[in-house]
Amino acid sequence: MMSGKNFFLLSISAIILLFSQCKTSDDEEPTGPQTMRDLNVPAGFNYNTSHNVSVKVIIPEGVPWRTTYVMSTDESNTFLKAMPTDSVERSMESYIHIPTYMDHVLIRYADGTLCETATVPVVNGSVEHTLTKKKFDATSLSMEVDTDGDHVIDPEDDYPNDSSRAYNIFYPGGENMKNRGTNVVIPWASYAFEDLWPGYGDYDFNDVVIDFYYMVVVCNTLFHGQYIVEVHPSYKIRAIGATFENGFGMEMMGIPHEHVANIQWRYDDGSWSDDFSSLLTEGYVSLRDNNVEDGQDDAVTIVTDNVENILPNPGGSSFVNTVQSAPYEPPVTIHLKIEFPWENRPFYGCSIPWYAYPWTTTALCYDDVNPFIIVDGERGKEVHLPDFPPTDLVNMSYFGTQNDDSDPATGRYYKSVNNLPWAIDISYSFEYPLEKNDIIFAYPEFVGWAESGGSVNPDWYLPEHAEESHVYQVP
Ligand SMILES: [Ca+2]
Ligand SMILES: [Ca+2]
Ligand SMILES: [Ca+2]
Ligand SMILES: [Ca+2]
Numbered sequence: 001m002m003s004g005k006n007f008f009l010l011s012i013s014a015i016i017l018l019f020s021q022c023k024t025s026d027d028e029e030p031t032g033p034q035t036m037r038d039l040n041v042p043a044g045f046n047y048n049t050s051h052n053v054s055v056k057v058i059i060p061e062g063v064p065w066r067t068t069y070v071m072s073t074d075e076s077n078t079f080l081k082a083m084p085t086d087s088v089e090r091s092m093e094s095y096i097h098i099p100t101y102m103d104h105v106l107i108r109y110a111d112g113t114l115c116e117t118a119t120v121p122v123v124n125g126s127v128e129h130t131l132t133k134k135k136f137d138a139t140s141l142s143m144e145v146d147t148d149g150d151h152v153i154d155p156e157d158d159y160p161n162d163s164s165r166a167y168n169i170f171y172p173g174g175e176n177m178k179n180r181g182t183n184v185v186i187p188w189a190s191y192a193f194e195d196l197w198p199g200y201g202d203y204d205f206n207d208v209v210i211d212f213y214y215m216v217v218v219c220n221t222l223f224h225g226q227y228i229v230e231v232h233p234s235y236k237i238r239a240i241g242a243t244f245e246n247g248f249g250m251e252m253m254g255i256p257h258e259h260v261a262n263i264q265w266r267y268d269d270g271s272w273s274d275d276f277s278s279l280l281t282e283g284y285v286s287l288r289d290n291n292v293e294d295g296q297d298d299a300v301t302i303v304t305d306n307v308e309n310i311l312p313n314p315g316g317s318s319f320v321n322t323v324q325s326a327p328y329e330p331p332v333t334i335h336l337k338i339e340f341p342w343e344n345r346p347f348y349g350c351s352i353p354w355y356a357y358p359w360t361t362t363a364l365c366y367d368d369v370n371p372f373i374i375v376d377g378e379r380g381k382e383v384h385l386p387d388f389p390p391t392d393l394v395n396m397s398y399f400g401t402q403n404d405d406s407d408p409a410t411g412r413y414y415k416s417v418n419n420l421p422w423a424i425d426i427s428y429s430f431e432y433p434l435e436k437n438d439i440i441f442a443y444p445e446f447v448g449w450a451e452s453g454g455s456v457n458p459d460w461y462l463p464e465h466a467e468e469s470h471v472y473q474v475p
Helices: 004-031 445-451
Strands: 050-058 068-071 078-082 091-099 104-109 118-121 126-130 167-171 189-193 208-220 226-241 247-256 262-267 298-304 332-339 369-374 382-384 423-426
Touching (some): 078 091, 104 126, 118 126, 226 298, 369 423
Parallel strands (some): 050 126
Antiparallel strands (some): 068 104
16 A cells, blocks of 8 residues: 555656656657748749649641640549640641649540540659540531631630630639630639738738639630730739738739730729729829839739728728627629730731730740739839849848848749748639738648658648638638
8 A cells, every 4th residue: 555655656656757758749849940030941942833844735637626624633623725736747736725733634626525534743843645436426426516706616625706805814724614704703813911011910811811813815826826815814802911901903024014005994793994093092102104113114904002092991990800809891803804915917817915915824824914012102112933033123221121021133032041031822712811910820831842842742731731720811
């Protein structure tokens, strides 16, 4: 039987043991990064969650020229629609812009009755496939009508009565091949900004959260590629976790401002308008006649000069949709239509936008889209995605100050000395972190992704990888 004294000593030992165990687990905790600022990110990493992938498809002998579709393997998304580009090699060559985690795509020719539909791997940034001919009834093919004569048969033509338009092509992806009617489902992607640049912020990446998709209207040629007729960016302002009043704009890099004929905008339920005065109320943005921003060589559109005018503070709080207990404000979408000047003349089977001549879908691509915020009403203070250059109106004196380690001479922009960004482009409408919740706690897989330069956890931002207690939940 245990004496009172022994029991006392045993209890003390147990308490000491318990205490030392607690101490051990306390000691172990700080081994991981405690903030985003602790990360060691390779210098060349650009935080891309998506990338360009070249596509080459060989079409068998005896198969008529039809549209090739490149889709996600579950067929929920269409990344490309294109007619053949080489009659001798019988090939269709183009590119797609897809999430880096996507390792296979689906290739379908026409409606799938002429060639076998195939799942094809993405290897080293390219997709190559030789189609296999199916047995088909040639007499039924002669029934296919091309009403507008642009070489795209009516069932494949998004504009069957318009020879100057053939397809709507979407990033991050459009709905399935029947691309008309009211059942259009378009996925969104997200831009997320930190607004204390050139100083570090708290890396909750919710100071401005804007979802987006881009629709490009192309005209089709047979064997001469695709030409851009219009660009339709759509921006959904979801959250403002900031006290600053920030603007938002987008530069089309390399497109001279005079190559844009006009820009119009509308809300979801509104009609197209030339008048930007209700979006630009702060007095620091001036527009040219074609609604691009004045003072810029390239075509720059300012969507709003103060996101808070579009998505007001509910109940006077300075944060919108980043504090779970605060009232929810439904996101507001602004659609833009950027038109290129026209010269209506037949060219390889369609009418080509004149200035848009060089702007094939390979010449103007996703990598030329340069979104940015304008910080707190100061036109010269912009925050861009890492390694994207500022516009002509930026105040260059901020670069290299505080935590910014930009080097304009080498094209290094908006990165800190340990290569942290102030903005990220996520190829999915992500559940952004709650106010003042560091993204490395909201998305623990972000750490390995960033520190490996993107080679592991490429889908860190999908909802199944979110820590629910650290992300904002739409009520
Ligand atoms: Ca047609
Ligand atoms: Ca057409
Ligand atoms: Ca922040
Ligand atoms: Ca914030």
